[in-house]
Amino acid sequence: MKLSDFHIGLEFFAGAGFHWRCTDTGSRTVLAIRLTGRTPEWLAGPPYIVDEVVFDEHKIARCYLTQEDAILAAKHAHESSGHPGYSSEAVGIMIEAKFGEEAGKYPNPGLLRFDRRRADREILHPYAAKRDGQDWRVLVHLPFLNVFEDVPEADFISMPIASEEDVRARARRGAKVDPRP
Numbered sequence: 001m002k003l004s005d006f007h008i009g010l011e012f013f014a015g016a017g018f019h020w021r022c023t024d025t026g027s028r029t030v031l032a033i034r035l036t037g038r039t040p041e042w043l044a045g046p047p048y049i050v051d052e053v054v055f056d057e058h059k060i061a062r063c064y065l066t067q068e069d070a071i072l073a074a075k076h077a078h079e080s081s082g083h084p085g086y087s088s089e090a091v092g093i094m095i096e097a098k099f100g101e102e103a104g105k106y107p108n109p110g111l112l113r114f115d116r117r118r119a120d121r122e123i124l125h126p127y128a129a130k131r132d133g134q135d136w137r138v139l140v141h142l143p144f145l146n147v148f149e150d151v152p153e154a155d156f157i158s159m160p161i162a163s164e165e166d167v168r169a170r171a172r173r174g175a176k177v178d179p180r181p
Contacts, residue, residue, distance in 0.1 A: 001060055001061070001063040001064065001065070002060065002061075003025065003028070003029075003030065003057070003060055005065075006022045006025050006030045006060075007022060007025065008022055008023060008024060008025065009021065009022060010022040011035065012032075012063050012064060012065055013063065013064045013065070013066065013067050013069075013070050014032075014055070014059065014062060014063040014064070014070075015062075017067055017070060018034055018035075018036050019034070019035040019036050020032040020033065020034055020035060020053075020063075021033055021035055021043065023045070023046065023048065023052050024052070028056065028057060029054050029055060029056050029057075029060075030054075030055040030060060031052040031053065031054060031055070032052065032053055032055060033045075033048055033050050033051070033052055033053070034050065034053065038050065058113075058114075080168075081164060081167055081168065081171075082167055082168045082170070082171025082172070083143065083167050083171070084143050084144055084146075084171070085143070086141070086143060087146060090141055090143075090146060090148075093141075093148065094127040094128070094141060097127060097128040097130075097139055098127055098128045100128070102128070102129070102130055102131065105131075106128070106129040106136065107136075108129075108136075108153070111126065111129075111138065111153070111156065111157060112126040112127065112128070112129070112138070114126075114161045114162070115161070115162040115167075116140075116156060116159035116160065116161060116162055117159060117160050117161075117162040117163075117166045118159055119159075121166070121169065121170060121173070122142055122144065122145070122170065123142065123143060123144060123162050123166060123167055123170050124140040124141075124142060124149075124151065124156070124159070124162075125140060125141045125142070125143055126138050126139065126140050126156065127139055127140070127141060129153065130150065132152070135152065135153060135154075136152075136153040137150040137151060137152055137153065138150065138151050138152075138153055138156040140156070144170055144171070144173075
């Protein structure tokens with residue numbers, strides 16, 4: 001969807017198929033409340049008893065008017081992206097770190113929202129962070145190589161956010177590592 005598609009009261013689907021209602025629109029964002037499992041008393045407002053969630057331009061692009069639209073878009077994305085996915089072992093490692101001892105202590109969780117593209121064109125998927133003295137290191141999974149690394153936070157934030165074209169280009173290269181920086 002696009003920002004112009006939203007208006008107060010519009011119901012839509014996002015995330016893992018959750019049902020939402022738009023409660024406000026701004027110049028770049030939408031506010032919404034989650035409808036799933038709520039009785040009407042919980043949804044009365046404003047002000048709302050339930051939290052209003054901000055949908056930025058990245059989240060807005062992954063919103064749909066119907067569940068069918070969401071399913072078709074997911075199918076199309078899977079067929080056209082070239083992303084190799086994550087092994088069950090990799091998912092287990094990422095979940096363990098995400099909810100481990102330092103979970104919730106990282107002060108910049110927004111940094112973990114987007115994959116990044118390294119200078120060698122490799123895709124890095126951030127999933128957690130760990131303290132390194134006074135600094136932080138971002139824990140990343142390289143899905144095309146199925147390896148784990150950690151990167152200084154300052155280095156990670158300086159990398160560009162990986163685009164869909166970056167992922168497709170990396171898929172075209174195959175599993176080999178490009179020696180060019």
